[in-house]
Amino acid sequence: MEIRIDGLSHDGQGVGRHDGVACFVPGALPGERVTVRLVHRARRHWLTSLEEVLTVSPARRRPPCILADHCGGCSLQHLVDAQQAHWKEQRVREALERIGGLATPVAAVITAPAALGYRNRAIIPLERRPDGRLRAGYYRRGTHRIVNMSRCPVLDPRLDALIAPLKADLDTSGWPVDRELAGPGGLRHLALRIGHHSGEVLLTLVSSHPDLDQLPRWAERWQQRWPQLVGVTLNLQPQPTNTLLGAETELVAGRSWLAERFCGLELRIASDTFFQVNTPQAERVVPLLLQALEGVNPGLLVDAYCGIGTFSLPLAQAGWRVHGLERNPEAVRLAALNAAVNGLAAVASFEAGEVGTLLPSWLPRCQALFLDPPRRGLDGAVLAALQASPPPCSST
Structure with missing residues (x-):
């Protein structure tokens, strides 16, 4: 019709x-x-x-x-890019007005400097066809069928250049691939991460089990071939779910983190911790945060869902005393390490646990609150805490 x-x-x-x-x-x-x-x-x-x-x-x-x-x-x-920005802006406005019932003005979208070639991370599903050949690629819309690819223009070109040769090596490795865990298990995903400014790369194989023959030798070969590859890790995800990464990551070669520069700070980022996928665009957020905090005497700022300290540490550098809350213990460990590396340990502390559980005790003490929740948004416990004890200044 x-x-x-x-x-x-x-x-x-x-x-x-x-x-x-x-x-x-x-x-x-x-x-x-x-x-x-x-x-x-x-x-x-x-x-x-x-x-x-x-x-x-x-x-x-x-x-x-x-x-x-x-x-x-x-x-x-x-x-076209300009219309993409328009419709994203419209989606925000509709969510606030129609769903939230809020008459909040919406500024124009600040578009990214580059529409392609910006993404600093990829987690690529793998499979072996009945003839034994390996396929790698993202899913066709609404399915779990892989669209085979050897490049992706959304990725940082330095990551994009690694896909085809790594795909060929995984094809010839002989390692089992069992993404859906329909059989005895095996490789599930190939994960790559790069420091936009540093150029350092982490490679992670996601598998249901650690039995990948000669993996240390392959890792050594990859590091010799690509000097920018600072670490190879193995993430174990044995659960039959759609969760991409498991709780356990083993170091195979090199180091388990890459170094990156962010807003003049040195950050260490692991393969299994969250970091904004568009580094230049994330750096443009920091001045906006500081602008939102103008007129507020710097005191204690609570950063809920702080990750590795991506936004906590620039705010601490600007004069705020920061306390970060984060569910992922490894991210909290890296956040504390990043604070120490940048000489900010005295003004930046971090705590692991559920944000909804930790936040109520901190709200009465803070002058400002920054919220950067996961994609699903704020859970009920966090909203209840905010209603019970709203901070003087908050920015989302």
Whole structure:
């Protein structure tokens, strides 16, 4: 059937209506008239497939990646960058006004310096085909079927250049690959991380078990081939879930962390700890935080979900006494180490535990609160604590 696309969903699908029922159309853009095939009727909407674009949006472009129409890693490469920024801004405004009921002004999106080649981390699913050949790539939208790839233009080019040769080595290694744990187990993902400024690289193999024959020899070979590769680790994820990384990471060669410069500070980042994937864009956040804190006498600032101290330490350097809360004990260990490396241990402390449990005792003592929660947002315990004891100044 033919419908008109009026908007975009949160995950970049075109949204139109048929007989008053919303239709989600992957690949369609606002302003376009399209022919779609109805695929599945949910309770309140239709899922469809795009058959033909009858009226083409002037904002449509040829995607920079040749796999964009198949790979589910990106959803809006067919939309020009300026319109991507517009629709992201619109999504924020709608969330605040329609869902939150807040009449909060929304500033224009501060777009990244580079639309491609910025991502400093990749976790790439692996599989072996029935003929034994290894495939690596992201999932096709809505499936667990891998779209085989040898490069990804969203990645930092220095990481991108490693995918094809590493994929070839994993193919010839003879190691079992069992991503879905349908058999006895094996490799599940290839993880790469780079310091944007330092150029140091960490390579992590994610496996359900440690029985990878000659892994130390392969790691030594990789480090000789790529001097920027400062460490090779093995992460064990034996659980039959979609969780990408397990709780245990073993050092195979080199060191378990890379060094990176961030806002003039030296940070140590491990393969299994969170760090913003777009380093230059994350550095642009710090001046905005300091601007939000103007007029507040620097005192105690609580950084909830602090990670390795990414934002805690620049704020401490600016004169705040910072206390970070973080669930991941390894991240807390690195945050304390990063504070010591930068001479900030006297004004920056960190604590491991559930933020919702730790935060209530700190709120009455702090002058400011910074929240950088995981993608799922703030849990009920954190919201209850904020309602019971709001800090004088908060920034999210």
